[in-house]
Amino acid sequence: MANEEVILLDFWPSMFGMRLRIALAEKEIKYEYKEEDLRNKSPLLLQMNPIHKKIPVLIHNGKPICESIIAVEYIEEVWKDKAPNLLPSDPYDRAQARFWADYIDKKLYDFGRKLWTTKGEEQEAAKKDFIECLKVLEGALGDKPYFGGESFGFVDIALIGYYSWFYAYETFGNFSTEAECPKFVAWAKRCMQRESVAKSLPDQPKVLEFVKVLRQKFGLE
Numbered sequence: 001m002a003n004e005e006v007i008l009l010d011f012w013p014s015m016f017g018m019r020l021r022i023a024l025a026e027k028e029i030k031y032e033y034k035e036e037d038l039r040n041k042s043p044l045l046l047q048m049n050p051i052h053k054k055i056p057v058l059i060h061n062g063k064p065i066c067e068s069i070i071a072v073e074y075i076e077e078v079w080k081d082k083a084p085n086l087l088p089s090d091p092y093d094r095a096q097a098r099f100w101a102d103y104i105d106k107k108l109y110d111f112g113r114k115l116w117t118t119k120g121e122e123q124e125a126a127k128k129d130f131i132e133c134l135k136v137l138e139g140a141l142g143d144k145p146y147f148g149g150e151s152f153g154f155v156d157i158a159l160i161g162y163y164s165w166f167y168a169y170e171t172f173g174n175f176s177t178e179a180e181c182p183k184f185v186a187w188a189k190r191c192m193q194r195e196s197v198a199k200s201l202p203d204q205p206k207v208l209e210f211v212k213v214l215r216q217k218f219g220l221e
């Protein structure tokens with residue numbers, strides 16, 4: 001497609017934004033990155049996502065696509081002629097990939113957030129839930145290199161952004177993912193070897209510093 005305008009409204013620590021950065025990088029789509037200040041949202045963000053007022057928003061030729069998973073599917077559909085395919089071609093496999101992306105959205109974010117926003121029994125319960133969730137994902141991965149099989153794809157894109165938060169999760173949750181879920185960590189390290197992922201994820205210590213500031217703000221430090 002000629003004369004395309006692609007803009008991404010994003011915020012650097014967002015695991016949701018990272019999904020779009022990775023999908024766009026995989027497809028080698030050029031875009032303008034616009035960092036949002038979520039305490040002072042831009043008029044463009046409010047105009048493009050008036051319902052949720054959240055990032056990420058992909059703006060393609062002036063039209064917004066909100067919700068990260070929907071936007072990754074949109075990228076796949078619009079640029080389907082550009083390799084690689086992000087979703088499996090078989091309808092059943094595609095449904096399975098969507099199931100796992102949905103599972104990640106429904107479970108992992110909340111458990112992860114509770115690891116650094118709660119204390120005591122609530123935090124212990126969150127840690128148990130979080131590790132259990134990773135073990136379920138390890139089961140889905142099985143012995144494959146990536147969730148979809150031999151090649152990096154949709155579920156990997158939905159999940160890998162969380163990895164940049166793991167140092168923060170482990171620091172405040174006081175556990176080691178590598179000890180609890182070695183297969184998960186091996187998968188994450190495999191994904192990090194991809195240029196599209198390495199350049200889209202912030203360093204784990206940077207996210208830890210960001211979380212420390214948030215905890216101070218919430219009166220948790």
Ligand SMILES: N[C@@H](CCC(=O)N[C@@H](CS)C(=O)NCC(=O)O)C(=O)O
Nearest residue numbers: 014016038053054055056067068069
């Ligand atoms: N389900 C949404 C989640 C997006 C989301 O939670 N974005 C956060 C940043 S990580 C946000 O914009 N928060 C601003 C707010 O809630 O006001 C997606 O997948 O895109």
